[in-house]
Amino acid sequence: MSFQTFEDPAGGGDHAARLQALRDVMRDQDLSAIIVPRADVHQGEYVAEADARLAWLTGFTGSAGFAIATLDRAGVFVDGRYRVQVRGQIDLRHFTPVDWPETRPSGWLREALPQGGRVGFDPWLHTRREIETMETALQGSSIALIALEGNPVDAIWPDRPAPPVGAARIHPTELAGETSAQKRSWLAAELKAAGQAAALLTLPDSISWLLNIRGSDLPKNPVVQSFAVLSDSGHLALFADSAKFDDDLRAHLGNEVSILPHDALSAALIDLEGPVRLDPGSAPEAAFRILDDAGTDVMRGPDPAILPKARKNAAELAGMRAAHHRDGIAMVRLLAWLDAQDPASLTEIDVVRRLEDLRRDAGILDISFDTIMGAGPNGAIVHYRVTEMTNRRLSGGELLLIDSGGQYADGTTDITRTVALGQVRPDAVQPFTAVLRGMIALSRAKFPKGVAGAHLDALARQFLWQQGLDFDHGTGHGVGAALCVHEGPVRISRASDMALESGMILSNEPGYYREGSFGIRIENLIVVAEADAEPGRQMLGFQTLTLCPIDRRLIDRAAFSANEVAWLDDYHAWVRQELRDHLDPAEQAWLDAATAPLA
Structure with a gap:
C-alpha cells in the first residue's frame, strides 16, 4: 500500500541552476525556447516520479500546467486552481506565474520572441491537437515549433528516477461486469464497421479497463502504464514491461493478447496496415508523425474505450x-x-x-x-x-x-x-x-x-x-x-x-x-x-x-x-439508515445529531 507522504513533493533542489542548464541545452540546439509540460507519454493527469519534469525544473507540483523557458524569461502557466499554490512553490526571481488559459502560450511566445524563433518540444509529451492549435495560433509570427529527438530536461536530470515497474493484477469479471474478450470483440466490431484496421490506445486507464487488469505503476491510480494496438480482429498488442505480468495474469489475458516491450511500439507502428484510428486529443504527436512518415492512413477518432468505460x-x-x-x-x-x-x-x-x-x-x-x-x-x-x-x-x-x-x-x-x-x-x-x-x-x-x-x-x-x-x-x-x-x-x-x-x-x-x-x-x-x-x-x-x-x-x-430542506433531510435520513448500524454507540449518537432534520 502507498499512502500519503508529507514531504515537499517537488523534492527541493536548485531550480535556478536547473533553468540555467536547460538554457545551455537551448543554446547548443539553436533553440529560442523550450516547452516543459506536466505530462507523460500517456497524457495522464498523474505522472510517475520519472516523468515529473515540470516539478523538477520549477518546483511547481500541481496536477496541471506547463512552463515555457526562453533565454531570458521563464513562465509557469497555471489555471485558477493553482494560482495561490504556484506563488508559494516557485522561485519568483527566476520564474513568473502566468494565468492560463487567459494567457495562451502562443500569445506569450509572440510577446517573448517578437522577431520569431525556434521553440522546442518533446513530441511524445504533447497531443496532435495541442500542437496543431499552437501552430495555427502562431501563424504569421515567424515562430516555428521544433519536434525534438530527445527530451531536453532528461538530458540535464542526472539522478532521474527509473520508470515504474509495478505489478499488475486481475480485475475480476464479477466486478468488471464483462470479460476482456467480450469488450475487445465489440470494440473490434466497431473498428471494422468504421473501416479501420486498428486503433492505437494510449490512455492507461482505457487499456486497464479493456483488459480487466489493474496496476501499481502510479500511486493512487491503479493503472498499468502501457500502450496498446487493438486490431479489427480483436487481437491486442500490449506494449509494457513484461515484468509486470505473472503467469496467472498472462493466462487471464489469453492468447489474443500479446505482450511486447515498451520500446517496440515505434517499430510496430511503422509496420501497421491502415487505416489506424488515433485520438488527436489524447494520442501523442510522435505517434502521428511515425504513421505519417510510414505513409500509413490515419483516421482521427476518439479512443474507442473511453465512452464505454465512462x-x-x-x-x-x-x-x-x-x-x-x-x-x-x-x-x-x-x-x-x-x-x-x-x-x-x-x-x-x-x-x-x-x-x-x-x-x-x-x-x-x-x-x-x-x-x-x-x-x-x-x-x-x-x-x-x-x-x-x-x-x-x-x-x-x-x-x-x-x-x-x-x-x-x-x-x-x-x-x-x-x-x-x-x-x-x-x-x-x-x-x-x-x-x-x-x-x-x-x-x-x-x-x-x-x-x-x-x-x-x-x-x-x-x-x-x-x-x-x-x-x-x-x-x-x-x-x-x-x-x-x-x-x-x-x-x-x-x-x-x-x-x-x-x-x-x-x-x-x-x-x-x-x-x-x-x-x-x-x-x-x-x-x-x-x-x-x-x-x-x-x-x-x-x-x-x-x-x-x-x-x-x-x-x-x-x-x-x-x-x-426536503432534499437535505431526505439525504441525511438515507445516510443515517445506511450507516447507523455499523457504528459504535458514541458514533451513532453523533450521527443522529448530525443528520437530524433541519429545524
Missing part, C-alpha cells in the same frame, strides 16, 4: 455503491472523532493519518489522491497538499476543508466536506449556504437526453453568482470504477460539450475560496440515471452515491427553500 454497467455500479458504503462509515467515524477533540490538539497531518487509518479498517487498497486537509487559510488553496513545512495546527473558530477518497477493490471514492471547528465563524455561513444550495440544485436536476455538462454547470453556481461570488474550477469531473478518480471525457463545466449518458459517474463539487481566510467545498459523487418523463420524451437525472452528513451548523436555514 458508461458504468450494473456490476460496476454495484461495486461503486458498496465502496461508498464502506467509505461513508470511515468518514462518519472521522467526523465524530474530530468533533470530540480539542482542535488545538491536532494538526492537519494528524487528521489525515486518522482518516487513512479508518479507511484501512474499511478495506482500502490505497487513497485515490493525496488528501486535501486545509485548515483556515490553507483551505483556500484549491488543491492544497499538506507537507511537514505547511502543516497547520487546527484552531477553534476556523473551517477545515477535507477532500479525500479511497481506492477499493470494487470502487473509487471522492468526497469533500467542510466543517466548523468549534464556534462557527459568521462570515462563512452565507457562502457555505450558497455552495450547498448549488450542490443540491445539481443533485435534483432533471434534464433531457443530449444535455452536456456545460448546460448544467450554472445550476451549481447560481447562488454564488447572486452574491457576486464564484469558483475557479469545474463543478464536476468523471470518476472511474476502481480506476482513476479523475476520468474523461465527461465533465460538468463551462467547457464541456460531452452529452451525459446513463451510468456515467461524476463529482458534484461547487466551492468558494477566500484567500488568506478559508475555503469551502462540498462534494458528492452522482451517477446519471433515467428519470421520469412524459410519454415520448426521455429525461435523465442524478442519483447520489456518497454517504456522509453535511455540516448543518454552517447553514443559514432562512435562505433554504422548502424543496432544499
